[in-house]
Amino acid sequence: MTSTAPSSTAPRRAPSGTRRRHWWWHFEVPTLALAAALYGAWAALLWWHAALPGWALFLLGGFLAQLHSSLQHESIHAMRHLPKWLRHAVVWPPLTLWLPYPFYNRGHSAHHVNFHLTHPERDDESAYHSAPAWAGYGPVRRWIYMANQTIAFRVVLGPFLRLWKLACFEAGRVRGGDFSRLPTWGWHALSVAPVLYFVIGICGMGFGEYLLYFVYPGMMLGSLRTFTEHRWADTPHERVAIVESNVVFGLLYLFNNLHHVHHRAPTMPWYEIPVYFRRHRAEVLAANGHFYYRGYGEIVRRHLFRPVFTPVHPAW
Template sequence: MSNYLDAHHRQQIHALQRSWTARSDWPTWLLLSATYSAWFALVLHVRELGQLATVALLVPVIVLWMSLQHELLHGHPSVWRWLNKLLGYAPFALWYPYTLYRDSHLLHHRDEALTRPQLDPESRYLDVPQWQRSGAALRGLHWLNKTLCGRLLVGPLLALGGLASGEWARLRRGDLQALGMWLSHGAWVGVLLWFVNSQGLAIASYVLATLLALAVSMVRSYYEHRPAAEPQQRSVLNEAGWPWRWLFLNLNLHLVHHDLPGLPWYYLPRVYAERREEWLARSGQFLVKGYAELFARHGLRPIDSPQHPWH
């Protein structure tokens, strides 16, 4: 537990972690069951719902699934890593193998490296060599990606392009772990697409649903981190409303999560609310009043430069 917490705050958090709710983690088990059930219910009833309605309803389910995968890789709802991997391995979101997401995201939790290109695998910034290698078109896409509306449009393209480039480089180097991971993931994606198509949902429709879900998930990460001298001032406190905080399982309170990565999603708002002013001071007042504020201010205006200020 972070050493900046005072004794009383530590005691409060220990009490939450020792509670029956946290030890059983029944909210996460319940949400997992509900998400699996919702996905299968939609796919099995596509002929009654129609293609467009099914796609529209699948989008929030897939966004929630990606948020649940994040909980799984942080040790919920089971203490067994292999079981959490099994629970989260289904490629409902198609693009990212669970193992790759788990390993890269845990590297992202090195707070001293947050936002730094080449060090933070989830950095949205470019260093000087990357920027110099980019042509005018790619630079334009990166600037567009710094607006929130632009992020919805080109964010998935840039993310998947970066994923393909990095993983292809690993495969060319003969990385056997990467080869096994992608063969397994590809096989399960093939099974999933065969299944949804057999129920009447076009493969193109399902791919569209996953791309839309990826775009929605990028609303959360749009201004989740910023460059700052102190690592704890690089993670946002976004006081989002419903349904955003539900879809993102309270990760909008991102500094709380980074400081207490083992705290389950349903306790993040409580821990934040009890010491709100202290969290704000720790963040250097890195506060956003909700995603509507970001859309209003930066829907069409870049929030900062694609280039990292220190690299």
């Protein structure tokens, strides 16, 4: 298989009517303002956490944790008129604790290489396994990976599977004599320390509570977004979904639910994506082979207990 270049119809600049002429758009002030609001809301929720019921903390904490992950994704692709150090610093605080930002940055950048998209070894975000690897799995491991193709498993237990895979990967590198990633983990630990100091030492929330009310539901919401974001197809454009959801999920994911638009124009700021999609809806859906869902409710109804696809890659 050969790599397929982006379509000539893909947007090369901001769509008409939203082109950034004023400094407000040039420096993507909406994104910076959103980041400031996010950190303020996160601090306020922690400060007054004792006054809220657990279900409210779970929903709000998870929303803020996933929104922070969405901002990290935005910093990888957009905010190009800001110095690199600044756009990374804006999202550096590890509110979700578990994944160092440099690893996410590097892996997600590789994910956007057309040839790598859905590759079981070259795409860190692929849910596929190569046929030889699948043949070598035992029945329990195959059952787990097949169950992970349902919403019920992916959202509830998928976060634990993801952490286990990360731990096994990192431990395997160390056992093999590769210590190149340890400095990044060291910097990550230093970054986590002030976050936990604020959570535990200043706001008085227990570590376990933070995991339960922020980290875990944030990972659950991230698992929902990525559940059926990609599938195998002969051309890269047809491997990327469109989920036309409401404004709440749109803001939560910074409109990355309109994922094919993002892959067509990765540097397009989040607030321009829905505008472009509305104006070019038919063209976008034709280009991605109508790989489309009308909201996350449809995805849940169709795949709560039914696998979205068999995770054995048909080409590798």
